[in-house]
Amino acid sequence: MLKKFNQKITEGFLYTDQYQLAMAQLFFKNGYHEVDAQFDHFFRKYPDYGSHKAGYCINAGLEWFIDWMSNTHITKKDISFLKKHKNSKGKNLFHDDFLKWLERNGSFESVTLKAIPEGRVVHPYEPITVVSGPLAITQILETPLLNQLNYQILIATKASRLKVISRGNKILEFGTRRAQDRGANAGVRAALIGGADFTSNVGISYNLGLPPKGTHAHSMIQFFLSLGYNELDAFNAFADLYPDDCILLVDTIDSLNSGIPNAIKVFEKLKRKGHKPLGIRLDSGDLAFLSIKAAKMLNQAGFDDVSIVLSNELDELNIWQIITQISIEAPKEGLDADSIVNRLVFGVGTNLITSSGNPSLGGVYKLVSVKNDNAWKSTLKISENLEKSTLPGEKNIFRLYDKFDKATADLICSANENINNKSVFLLHHPVEKNVVRKISPKELSSVESLLNDILIDGKLVYEFPSLEIIRSVRDYDLEKLHDGVKRIINPHYYHVSVSEKLILLRQQLTEKIKKQKN
Amino acid sequence: MLKKFNQKITEGFLYTDQYQLAMAQLFFKNGYHEVDAQFDHFFRKYPDYGSHKAGYCINAGLEWFIDWMSNTHITKKDISFLKKHKNSKGKNLFHDDFLKWLERNGSFESVTLKAIPEGRVVHPYEPITVVSGPLAITQILETPLLNQLNYQILIATKASRLKVISRGNKILEFGTRRAQDRGANAGVRAALIGGADFTSNVGISYNLGLPPKGTHAHSMIQFFLSLGYNELDAFNAFADLYPDDCILLVDTIDSLNSGIPNAIKVFEKLKRKGHKPLGIRLDSGDLAFLSIKAAKMLNQAGFDDVSIVLSNELDELNIWQIITQISIEAPKEGLDADSIVNRLVFGVGTNLITSSGNPSLGGVYKLVSVKNDNAWKSTLKISENLEKSTLPGEKNIFRLYDKFDKATADLICSANENINNKSVFLLHHPVEKNVVRKISPKELSSVESLLNDILIDGKLVYEFPSLEIIRSVRDYDLEKLHDGVKRIINPHYYHVSVSEKLILLRQQLTEKIKKQKN
Incomplete structure (x- = not known):
C-alpha cells in the first residue's frame, strides 16, 4: 500500500480526468447536473496484434468496477x-456552490x-x-469506468x-x-x-481463492553454485x-546435458520414496526442439507423465509454432506428437499482461440519451466517419443462435422494439x-438477451458469479462460436448487426443535428 | 479504493510471485535465509518501438517503490x-517454523x-x-521491485x-x-x-502538487445539441x-466550418470583456492541415497567441510528421511555420501510458554477490549468450564527460576498483x-559516480527530490547527451562499457561455474 502517494486521493473519487469535473461544474451552473443522462460503453474494434487479430472479445472487469x-x-x-x-x-x-x-x-x-456479464x-x-443517472455524476464516471473495464476486457x-x-x-x-x-492485479484477474x-501472483490468487503457482528461479541454482554446490544439490x-x-x-546451466539429466x-x-514428480520447466532455447528431447529423455527414464512447462516470451503465435513444430518433428524422433503436446503447460508473462502488439482496448463511453421533460430523448455523436458515429438511445442486444445452436449474429435494437413479433430480422451492418x-425466426434455435440489470439507483440487484461460473460462461460462449471466428489469424467476421429501426433513428438524428449547426 | 478485492492483501507483502516464497522457505529450511545477498536491477535493451527506438532511458519509480x-x-x-x-x-x-x-x-x-536517482x-x-540484505527477503522483493520500477522507467x-x-x-x-x-497513477507520475x-488525471496531480489540465469533451457539445441548443451556445x-x-x-461537428468560427x-x-482566450483543441482529422488552417483563421481574427492543442493517437512519429508537414506547407499559405509549431500543445494518451509498440521494459533482478564466511563472494548467471550473462559482484558506475562536457561513455567497474589512478581507461563493450x-583521463572534463545510497539497513539516508528537481536533473542529463543519441529513429549507440577488471572477473567465474556442472 502506498502511504505517501495517498491512494485515498489517487484511487478515489478524483481518479478521473479534469475535464469531467470542469464539465460537471458547468452542468451544475446551468442547472443540468441532475438531468438524467445515459451513456454506453462499447468498443469499435477487436484487438489487432499486427501479425494476428481477435475475432471476439471476452468481457471482464465488472465486479471490480462495481466494487470500486x-x-x-x-x-x-x-x-x-x-x-x-x-x-x-x-x-x-x-x-x-458547486x-x-x-x-x-x-x-x-x-x-x-x-x-x-463477465x-x-x-x-x-x-x-x-x-x-444512467445524474449528468454530472455519470460524466465524472467516464474515466474510471474506461480505465477499469477496457483493460480487463483486453x-x-x-x-x-x-x-x-x-x-x-x-x-x-x-x-x-x-x-x-x-x-498487475486487474490484469491477472482478467487473465484468470x-x-x-x-497465476504466479500470490496476493491476488489468495484473494480470488486460487492457489498461486510457481517453483523456483535460476537464482536458486545460482545461489547454490555460489556456495560451491552444483545444480543437482x-x-x-x-x-x-x-x-x-x-x-x-532445467535450463540454468545446460538443459540437455545438465538440467534434464539431473x-x-x-x-x-x-x-523410490513414493512421490510423484510433477514436471520440468524450460525457459530458454528452442522450446519445441527441447520439448521433444526432454520428452524422449523423460520417457526413457519412465517419467512419461511429468509435465513440461514452457516459458520465455510466449504468445499465441509462438505457442502455435511450438505445437506445429512438435507435430512435425516428434514422429521423426519416433515419438507420438500428441502425447508430447498434451503434457505441455504454458507459462505466459509479458505478452499476456501487456497484450503486446495491442496494449489497450479503445473502449469509449458515449452519451446516447438525455431525459428532458420527463421523457428520454435519444442523442448521438455524429462524425463524417460512420464508424465513429454512435448508436442513439437506450438499446437491447440479442444474440441469435442458428439451428446448429451456434451464435450466428448479435442484433442491437432500440430498447422499445419488440423482436418477438417479427416475421423476418433485417440485420444491418453497423457501418457499411x-x-x-435477412434471417427468419424459423432459422433460429433461440434468441438471447445479453444485458443484465446490475445497479438500480445505486442498489445492487445482481449476484456476482464466482470465478468458476464466469469461466463456465466463457466456455459456453466459446463453444457457441463458429471455429472461424476463433481462428487467431484473419478470423471470420462475426455478424454484429443493427436493427432497421435503429439505423433509421441514427439517420434521422444525424440529419437533425447537421441542420442545428449554428 | 477496492474493498472486496482487498488491497492490503493484493498490494502488500504478498504482492510477489509464488516461487519467491517457495525459494524463501527453501532457503530457510537450509539455513540460508539470513545469508546476505546482493541483487542488481538492470535492463538489457532500450525500448524498441519497431518503427523507431530509444537511445537512452530516463530513470523513474524509486520514490514510490521505497515508499511501498x-x-x-x-x-x-x-x-x-x-x-x-x-x-x-x-x-x-x-x-x-518458516x-x-x-x-x-x-x-x-x-x-x-x-x-x-530519478x-x-x-x-x-x-x-x-x-x-542487499537477507537472501529470503531480497528474493521476495524481486517481483514488486521489477513491477514498480520497470514500468516507470519505460x-x-x-x-x-x-x-x-x-x-x-x-x-x-x-x-x-x-x-x-x-x-495509470504510476504511469502518469513517470510521464510527468x-x-x-x-496530466488530465486529477487525483495524482493534486497528490504531486500540480494542477490537472483539461477543458471539455465532445459530450458537452452533444448534450447541448440534444437539448436543441447549438455548438455556439x-x-x-x-x-x-x-x-x-x-x-x-472545435471538432465535434466540423472544425473548419463550425468549430473554429464559433x-x-x-x-x-x-x-471585449477583458479576458484572454487560451486556445482551441483539435481531436480528429489531418492535424497538420487543420493546424495551419486554424492558425490562419485565428490570426485573421487577431488571436495569434492562442494555443492549438492537438490530440488523437499521437506519438513520437506522428508529432514529428505534423511538425514537418507544417514546416513545408505553412509557407505555401503565407504563414510562418515556426510560429505555428511554437503554439502547438500535444495531448498524448494511449501511446504514452502504454508505451505502445514496446509495452514493457525487460528489466531484470539478478544475484551478483553472496556473503559467505563474512566476505562477499561475487557470483553470476552464465548463459551461452553473453548478453544474458550478468556482471558479477558489487559495482560502481561512472559517467565520463568529454572536453565538450558531453557524456561520452558510462563505465561499469567492480566496486573495489580505484579509477582515480588510471593512466588510461579501457572501455570494454559489455557483450562484444x-x-x-581507450580513453585517457586527459581527454575527460569530469568523471561522475552514478549510484546513491538510499537505504542502509532499511533506514532512509536519502532525501527525495521534488518533481521540479527531478525534471531539472533530466534536462541536465539530456543536455549532456550528444544529439545523435537522442534521435528518435536509429539513434547513435551510447558507449556503455565495462572495466577490464570486471570483464576478467566475469570470465573467471564463468569458467569456474562451467567446471562445477555436476
Missing part, C-alpha cells in the same frame, strides 16, 4: 484539494447500470455497459486466445513484473477469467522440501450502408 | 492465507539499497538499483522522447482511460518525470464559466568481445 463504485465517495480531503485549485488568474477554479453540491452528492449511489463473448458496437480476450491455441492445455500467468505497476488457469534441496510439488527449472536423477529418488442480412 | 517498501509488512491475514495454502497432497505447503520466522521478519526493514539518463547493463523514457521531438512544446498526458487499471508537463456556456481558462474543442466568436466576446575503446 460502491466504495467510492468524495472525501473532505478531495474537496480541500478542489478548493485550492486555481485558474489562470489565481482565483478558485471550482466555486463554493463544491457544496459535490460534497453531498459525490458518489455513485444514484447510478443505474446494466451490463453484459466471461461472455462480446463484439464491437455493442453496449457492454450502460450507465486481457481476458488475450488469455482466451492463448487458451484456444494451446488446445486447452494449462496456461500459467507469470506477468506481474512486466505489468503497469498495481495494474479469460483463459489462464493459475540445488534440485535435491528443492525436492526434499517439496517432494509432492516438484517442478524443476532432474531425472532427482525424480528417480522421489519415485446497404449491407443487410 | 517502507510501509509494507507481512500481516496476520497474509500469514493466515499462507497457512491455508495446500500442496498437491492436501498438506500445508508452508511449514509453521511462517513463524516470516511473521517476525516479513518486511524490508533489513534491506540496503543503492540507486541511480530523472537521470540510464543505459543497458548498468545496475540502476542495487539491493514511461519516463517514452515521455522524454515525446518532449524531445516536440521541440520542448507542452505535452499533456491524457491516458488514464487506456492504462492498466490502477497502474520524463517529459509531460501536466455550448461554447458560450463554457466561456462564461471559465473566461480565463477557455480552451474550446470559437472565434466566443474569443471575441471574451476579449575484443571491442575496446
